[in-house]
Amino acid sequence: MEAFLHGVVLAFGLILPLGVQNVFVFNQGATHRKLTNALPAIITAGVCDSLLIYLAVAGVSIIVFSFVWLKATLFVVGFIFLVYMGWVMWKSKPEQHDRQSSNRFSAKQQITFASSVSLLNPHAIMDTIGVIGTSSLVYTGYEKWIFTVACIGVSWIWFFALAITGRKVGQVDRSGQLLKRMNQVSALIIWAMAIYMGFQLISL
Numbered sequence: 001m002e003a004f005l006h007g008v009v010l011a012f013g014l015i016l017p018l019g020v021q022n023v024f025v026f027n028q029g030a031t032h033r034k035l036t037n038a039l040p041a042i043i044t045a046g047v048c049d050s051l052l053i054y055l056a057v058a059g060v061s062i063i064v065f066s067f068v069w070l071k072a073t074l075f076v077v078g079f080i081f082l083v084y085m086g087w088v089m090w091k092s093k094p095e096q097h098d099r100q101s102s103n104r105f106s107a108k109q110q111i112t113f114a115s116s117v118s119l120l121n122p123h124a125i126m127d128t129i130g131v132i133g134t135s136s137l138v139y140t141g142y143e144k145w146i147f148t149v150a151c152i153g154v155s156w157i158w159f160f161a162l163a164i165t166g167r168k169v170g171q172v173d174r175s176g177q178l179l180k181r182m183n184q185v186s187a188l189i190i191w192a193m194a195i196y197m198g199f200q201l202i203s204l
Helices: 002-015 021-030 035-058 060-064 070-091 099-103 107-121 122-138 141-172 179-203
Strands: none
Touching: 002 122, 002 141, 021 035, 021 070, 021 107, 021 141, 021 179, 035 107, 035 122, 035 141, 070 107, 070 179, 122 141, 141 179
8 A cells, every 4th residue: 555655646746747748638638529539649648658657667767878878869859859849839720610620630640749748758757767766666576566557547547637627628718719828838838848958968
C-alpha cells in the first residue's frame, strides 16, 4: 500500500503542471466531435509515458542519458519540434459551427505529435528519470512493480480526464473563440518550453 500511494502521489505531482503533452491531449479532446476520435492522442501519450516510467524504474534511461552527445541531440531535436508545433497551434483558426475541421488532427498526426511531445521533451524525460527512477530505488521485487503500475495508472487516468475535460469545453464553445484563444495560449506555453530547452542546451 505504501508503494502504491507513493507512486500515485509522485505521478500526480509530476503530471499536473501544464506542459506541452497535457496541452496537446486537452486540445485534441476539445477539437474533435467525438471523444473516440481523440483516442490516438490519448493512447499514444499513455504508451509513451508508460515506456518512460518503465525505463526510469529499470535504470536503463540513466545509462542512456549519461552520454552528453545524446542529451544534446535530444535537446536540439526537441527545440526544433516545439518551435514548429507552437507555430501550428498559433496559426490554427477554429471557425464558428465547424471549428473541428480547421484544427482536427488525423489519427496519424495525433500519434506523431503525441509521441514527439512525449519523447522529445528532455525536461519531462529528466523529471521521470530523476524523480520516479530515483524514488523507485527504495523498493525491490513486488513493491517496485506496485510502485511502477501506480505511476503508469495515474498517467493513463490523467490523459483520459484531460481529453474529456477538453471535449466538454469544446461543446460549450459554440463560437470557437474560446478554443482559438486556448490554441494561442497553448502555442505560447510550447514556445516557452522551447526557449527553456534552448537555454538548457547552451548550458550542456
